[in-house]
Amino acid sequence: MEEKKIIIAIDGHSSTGKSTVAKQLAKALGYIYVDTGAMYRAVSLYAMRKGYINESYFDQEALEKSLSDINIEFAINSKTGLAEVLLNGEIVEQEIRSLKVSKHVSKIAAVSMVRRKLVEQQKKMGVKKGIVMDGRDIGTVVFPDAELKLFMTATAKDRAERRYTELKERGENVTYEDVLKNVVNRDHIDSTRKDSPLRKAEDAIKIDNSNLTLEEQFEQILNLAKKAIKIG
Numbered sequence: 001m002e003e004k005k006i007i008i009a010i011d012g013h014s015s016t017g018k019s020t021v022a023k024q025l026a027k028a029l030g031y032i033y034v035d036t037g038a039m040y041r042a043v044s045l046y047a048m049r050k051g052y053i054n055e056s057y058f059d060q061e062a063l064e065k066s067l068s069d070i071n072i073e074f075a076i077n078s079k080t081g082l083a084e085v086l087l088n089g090e091i092v093e094q095e096i097r098s099l100k101v102s103k104h105v106s107k108i109a110a111v112s113m114v115r116r117k118l119v120e121q122q123k124k125m126g127v128k129k130g131i132v133m134d135g136r137d138i139g140t141v142v143f144p145d146a147e148l149k150l151f152m153t154a155t156a157k158d159r160a161e162r163r164y165t166e167l168k169e170r171g172e173n174v175t176y177e178d179v180l181k182n183v184v185n186r187d188h189i190d191s192t193r194k195d196s197p198l199r200k201a202e203d204a205i206k207i208d209n210s211n212l213t214l215e216e217q218f219e220q221i222l223n224l225a226k227k228a229i230k231i232g
Helices: 016-027 034-052 060-066 100-109 111-127 138-140 156-169 178-190 215-231
Strands: 005-010 032-035 072-074 081-088 131-135 148-153 204-206
Touching: 005 016, 005 138, 016 032, 016 131, 016 215, 032 081, 032 111, 034 060, 034 072, 034 081, 034 100, 034 111, 034 131, 060 072, 060 111, 060 148, 072 138, 100 111, 100 156, 100 178, 111 138, 131 138, 138 148, 148 215, 204 215
Parallel strands: 005 131, 005 148, 032 131, 148 204
Antiparallel strands: 072 081
């Protein structure tokens, strides 16, 4: 008998390692992984390139008018076996992970028309189930009926340290103070926006990974997933 497929929704604060564990989980279960944060980052990059947003300016109306010109896809990299983000046919996987994009993504994600466009795409991706999706509103808005919902968190300090190390390893010229400021700022925007604010779904299982190793966290989440698949 074929194992029943479920939807796994992983929400939480920025830099909690949602994408890392979601990728691991999808690979272990043979599920499709969708990084919704990457979709919002791609829209942010598009807006930056068009001059719609910078440190002191945001032309929301211009972005809304050009949403139909934005096409976001995921393609498997044949060398790594991992999904990469394509913005209008161009691979932008590395560029969207930079701190300069991170500075704008929460503001872009707070725009209702942007959320509507991307949530519609995300819902379609989950029709056949067998999917692991991470973001800010997956368990509350995109898949409120997901069989397993997780909410990941950690202290701002721990998250900033991880993000800082990650960016430095990529060769970015950043300071810890700037990274911490970005983490705190994104928390505020994500939690206070009017449209689909970041919040834990009532039936989500909270995972505080401040003091967990990546291996401990993965084992804990994999066990929860296996249990949910059995029940589901």
